[in-house]
Ligand SMILES: Nc1ncnc2c1ncn2[C@@H]1O[C@H](COP(=O)(O)OP(=O)(O)OP(=O)(O)O)[C@@H](O)[C@H]1O
């Protein structure tokens with residue numbers, strides 16, 4: 001297996017005269033968890049679709065698992081697992097039948113598949129639901145089954161498009177544990193997500209994309225260090241504007257108002273906090289800068305689409 | 306020019322998936338695919354047959370049985386290739402899952418077409434048993450109807466997939482039924498030989514695949530002569546293979562963008 005699991009150069013996809021993916025370069029190393037972040041419509045799913053060879057790039061070069069894509073996509077997909085943005089489990093089949101059927105698409109024999117089933121069910125935490133039909137499963141269970149399904153062929157690379165969207169906190173925790181488990185097995189992961197805490201927690205490297213271009217790419221701590229002051233104080237309450245004019249603008253390195261909340265970014269927050277102590281009517285939250293701050297700074301705070 | 310389909314054995318799991326779903330829902334499916342043609346056969350064969358007596362020198366029900374076999378093969382495959390296939394393509398995204406595995410649309414379409422042939426074979430088998438019990442068949446040649454049912458199913462299944470590939474919704478299928486399947490059902494010799502139809506209609510009927518299916522099956526199931534088999538089969542193969550190729554081209558255009 002090559003050390004570079006994905007290598008893309010100038011990868012582009014146009015629909016009509018709209019460049020949905022606009023010349024991106026990717027180097028994803030073996031064993032990494034690589035996060036693709038971006039607002040709705042940024043081109044994440046389209047990028048993943050090109051990676052699995054289900055749409056031809058309009059321009060650029062792409063190698064996945066050492067094979068040129070889309071030219072050798074079928075061979076490449078033998079080593080790939082995919083969790084699509086929207087579950088496409090077979091509603092006519094039970095949990096086990098879904099796994100078996102998907103295994104058959106990889107040419108896995110029935111006996112071999114049956115030997116793999118217990119581990120896959122355990123991974124999905126669905127041991128007690130082996131014969132349940134899909135409609136009996138909760139959203140979280142379906143998502144876990146889709147993840148287990150992506151592992152039927154013991155892939156080297158797993159691509160997950162928004163694996164935790166729409167799940168409750170407990171369900172997300174379990175999925176995070178499973179993703180770590182996969183990383184522990186030496187698999188490479190590529191995931192997209194709209195949850196910055198999830199990306200910050202799981203990903204070794206992150207690319208923030210917008211309008212089909214990669215804005216920045218680095219490890220989460222490096223991104224935070226390079227783009228944002230280390231301390232953030234979020235303030236809201238009566239007469240916020242007045243306080244902002246008189247104190248915040250002088251005491252913070254940078255302030256930004258989003259809706260009714262004032263974000264104050266500081267190298268040193270002590271003076272600002274002292275001022276807030278003098279204004280007890282204002283509510284505030286003091287925290288360290290995180291990936292979401294980077295994301296909002298780079299992609300803008302206005303609503304998309 | 307689009308490339309020719311790449312044939313591989315990967316069609317088998319596609320076909321097998323459909324077999325397994327069918328086994329779960331075999332009851333209602335069989336009632337639809339077998340019950341309806343059977344009612345046509347019995348009601349028209351005995352009811353109408355009592356008035357008209359013979360058709361092409363055969364008892365009407367004997368004449369009709371071979372036609373119903375063909376139209377049932379056509380309908381079974383057409384419904385499967387339209388409604389069921391559209392559900393797998395669009396609603397359930399079953400095909401999307403398949404082409405994320407090491408399969409291509411060529412494999413998927415081949416598996417689907419062979420499944421549609423299989424489903425026609427199943428419903429025709431059931432009808433054939435009934436005709437046998439009613440004493441409407443007296444030749445061993447009739448067993449060749451089974452491979453014919455499979456061929457007819459594949460041919461109409463592939464044609465239906467072409468329509469599915471370009472359909473924006475289920476409603477679109479009505480065009481295909483009204484403009485092609487229903488006229489074919491009525492004019493291809495299922496109920497009566499097309500001899501008395503206007504010349505132009507007769508000529509048009511000769512271009513329809515069902516006409517050729519009926520010609521072969523009637524020769525196999527009755528005493529009427531079995532003629533021009535190669536020609537009839539060629540027409541079915543021509544429609545089937547062209548539709549198979551076109552369905553792949555159109556589905557790639559739709560799903561792999
Ligand atoms: N087949 C297509 N034809 C035309 N436009 C398309 C097609 N597929 C996607 N697009 C457009 O490309 C853009 C990017 O879509 P994509 O699904 O890649 O975004 P995304 O980053 O995955 O967004 P989300 O976070 O909402 O999932 C969108 O504006 C979408 O409308």
Ligand SMILES: [Mg+2]
Nearest residue numbers: 044045085161
């Ligand atoms: Mg997406």
